[in-house]
Amino acid sequence: MDIQLPDPKGRLTAYTLVGKPIETASFSRDFNRTVFSAAHVVADPFTARDPSGPASIDWDATMAFRRHLADLGLGIAEAMDTAQRGMGLDWGGALELIQRTKREIPDALVFNGAGTDHLDPKDARTLDDVRRAYAEQIEAIQKVDGRIILMASRALARVAASPQDYVDVYRDVLALCDEPVILHWLGDMFDPALAGYWGTDSFDGAMETALAVIAESQAKVDGIKISLLDKQKEIDMRRRLPAGVKMYTGDDFNYPELIEGDAQGFSHALLGIFDPLGPAAAFAMSQLSAGDTAGFREVLDPTVPLARLIFRAPTQYYKTGVVFLAWLNGFQKHFIMLNGAQAMRPLPYFTEIFRLADQCGLLRDPNLAVARMRSLLTVYGV
Template sequence: MKIALPDETGALTDYTLTGTPVPEAKLPANPARVVYSAAHVVADPFTANDPSGVATVDWAATMRFRHHLHGMGLGIAEAMDTAQRGMGLDWGGALELIRRTRAELPDALVANGCGTDHLDLAKVDGLEDVKRAYLEQLHAIQSLDARVILMASRALAKVAKGPDDYVKVYADILSDCDHPVILHWLGDMFDPQLAGYWGAETFEQALETVVQIIEQNAAKVDGIKISLLDKHKEIALRRRLPEGVRMYTGDDFNYPELIEGDEQGFSHALLGIFDPLGPAAAHAVDLLGQGDAQGFRAVLDPTVPLARLIFRAPTQYYKTGVVFLAWLNGFQGHFVMLNGAQAMRPLPYFVDVFRHADACGLLRDPDMAVQRMKRLLAVYGC
């Protein structure tokens, strides 16, 4: 099967698809690693709202995708940045998303983002504002008997004076959690407004604050997701975690080796890249559970170039690549995103994503993918 693809000058060259779709797999009830896919939402393209206004979600398509993930035995990290939380999806929309997922998939492994994003940053005066905002979202999520991911707060980054403020706020919030939660250390490459988080100028300083928070509240912490795109930093934290506290890799650049682990431990997974890589993730972790580490790496290693492309700088726009692949694979009927984010990457990016996805078997229906790619190219005059 061929398609004419443009290079960066616009010249068209025939490309022959060579990939074989990854075989379907389903994780067992007790997989070798806990695996969460941070799932995207599907925008409603027929809304009358401007992209910069209130987000309008296609709930039916959004929930179908969650059923797809659950059908492979994957957990769902709900209402996080992959779903454009803070970049189109507001707290009201996030809570509705959490409610719907809880109602439709009551038996699924789901953890839900809890933050402070409903605050007006211009009006945040101090730590009490941040604490009240966290607790408002926490109590709303817990009222649904739903589990929590305690996300990083732009508001806290703004008003905190130093590490002690983070220790105090996190202790206060964790004391109100009715089940152990997942903490989230999100780097400023994903959100520039989180620069200096944990009240630290260096990773080493931040590491000590995070370890202190976890050690002082270990009974309330299931684990921590670290999204710094640096395997050495993740391993450094992983080796400092108290017994029983999980490391969830958020490293979309180095996930195969971090999930496989080493002689001193391994990471579980909570990854945005496991939205488009769901079939490969399920197949690989299933092999790992059978003792086939070589097979695990053989499935996941070829996907790393695609992940690095999707998450290239500016990293916060990785969601565009995620939704592009969802469209190519037929999980939604259009390539429109909240806040018009489909326009946040250039055409050569989409061409390269198409090529890489084919190469590692992530185009589940190549005929459909080719036809949809041709439609996108036509929009650009190709």
């Protein structure tokens, strides 16, 4: 099957699809690695609201995609940055998303993002403002028996004056949590407003503060996810975590080797890239759980160039690539996003995603993907 694709200068060249859709297989939650996909939301394209207004969500398509992930055996990290939290999805929309997922997919493994995003950082004056904002979201999620991912706070990054302020706030906030949570350390490449999180620009200093937070409230911490796109930093911290506290990789560049691990340990996973890579992730994990490490790497290693492209700088716009692949693969009928985010990447980005997704078997219906790629090219005048 052929399609004419433009190169970066707009010249059309023939591309012949070569990929075979990847096998699908689910894996058991009893395996010694816990794997979450941070899931995207599907916008309602028929809303009368402007893209800059409150989110309008196609709930049927959004829930159907979550059932797809759960059927693969993947956990769902709900209402996180992949769902455009803070970039189109506000706290009100996030809470409705959390409530619907709990109600409609009650048997799925789901942890939910609790943060302070209903508090405008400009309106945060004190640490108590941050505490109250976290408390409000924690209470709302626990009211529906939801498990919590404690998201990094833009407001805390603004008002904290020292690393000790982070320790004090997290101690108080974790005391409100009924069950152990996943801490979320999101690097500023994902959210520039989080620069200097943990009270310093130094990784070593930030790690010490995060470790101090965990040490003070270890019984309340299931694990920590770090998204710094630096595998050695993750490994260094992983080796210093207390026994029983998990490291969840958020490294969308180096996930195969971090999940595989080494003689000193391995990472669990909480990854935005496991939204578009869901079938590959589940099949790879089924291989790993069967003891086939080579098979695990044979499935996931070829997906890394695609992941690095989707998450290229400016990294916070990776959601555009995630939703583009969901559209190509028929999980939604359109390529419209909250906040108009489908416009945040250039055409060569989409054409290269198409090529790489084909080459690693991630176009589950090549005929549909080709038809949709052609329709997008028409929009661009190709």
